[in-house]
Amino acid sequence: MPGITRAENFYLPPPHMTSDAWDDQPPAMRAVRWYETRAQRRLPVTDGVLLDQPLYAQINHGRWTASCTCLSAQIVTPADPRMWCVECGTGWWQIIFPANVDAVEQQLLDLPVTERNWWHSADPEDPFRPTLEV
Numbered sequence: 001m002p003g004i005t006r007a008e009n010f011y012l013p014p015p016h017m018t019s020d021a022w023d024d025q026p027p028a029m030r031a032v033r034w035y036e037t038r039a040q041r042r043l044p045v046t047d048g049v050l051l052d053q054p055l056y057a058q059i060n061h062g063r064w065t066a067s068c069t070c071l072s073a074q075i076v077t078p079a080d081p082r083m084w085c086v087e088c089g090t091g092w093w094q095i096i097f098p099a100n101v102d103a104v105e106q107q108l109l110d111l112p113v114t115e116r117n118w119w120h121s122a123d124p125e126d127p128f129r130p131t132l133e134v
Contacts, residue, residue, distance in 0.1 A: 004105045004116065005063040006077035007031055027080040028092075035086040045084050046091065054094040055083065056123035059108060062116035066095045096120060 011030035013021040014037050022030050032045055055066045057076055067073040072087035081095040098104050098120060108116040 002062075003109065004059060005075060006079065007064070007075050008077055008079060010034075010063070010075045013037075027077045028082045028084060031074050031076075032084050032086060039086075043084075043086060043089065045089075048092065050082060050092045050094045051090065054096045056120040057081075057095050057097045058120065058123065059104070059116055059118040062108070062113040064097075066093065068093065096122070 007027040007030060011022075011027070011034040013019065013033075022033055025033060029045070032043055036042055053069075055068070057064055057066050057078070059065070060073075064076050064078070065073050066076045066083050068083070068085040068088060068090065070085060070088040070090070072085055074083060074086065076083050076095050078097045078101045081097055083093045083095055084091070085093065104118055108118060
């Protein structure tokens with residue numbers, strides 16, 4: 001059974017390019033390149049600015065993802081914990097991953113892919129966090 005999908009395993013060059021064409025790109029930038037090839041346009045990505053508000057990584061159907069404040073999401077990786085939103089272009093988001101990524105992934109591997117879901121305990125958007133009645 002395959003493991004949890006990360007950006008470096010998902011955002012691969014298109015068939016007309018060699019499989020190692022993006023090896024010099026960090027995984028977060030590969031997501032941008034992947035989008036650019038599909039949208040047929042370049043994105044104005046700036047260097048190195050990490051926004052003050054971090055985003056939390058989660059596992060959704062066996063994929064590490066992060067959701068931008070514009071409600072778009074993309075596949076991310078602990079190997080490069082940042083994300084440039086290809087939808088709104090707000091800047092480089094810092095992504096918070098769990099302290100032990102391998103342990104989180106291992107807990108999910110025996111589940112069907114559709115049940116491989118996990119949320120960070122500190123994520124304020126955690127759908128399983130109890131809400132208080134006012």
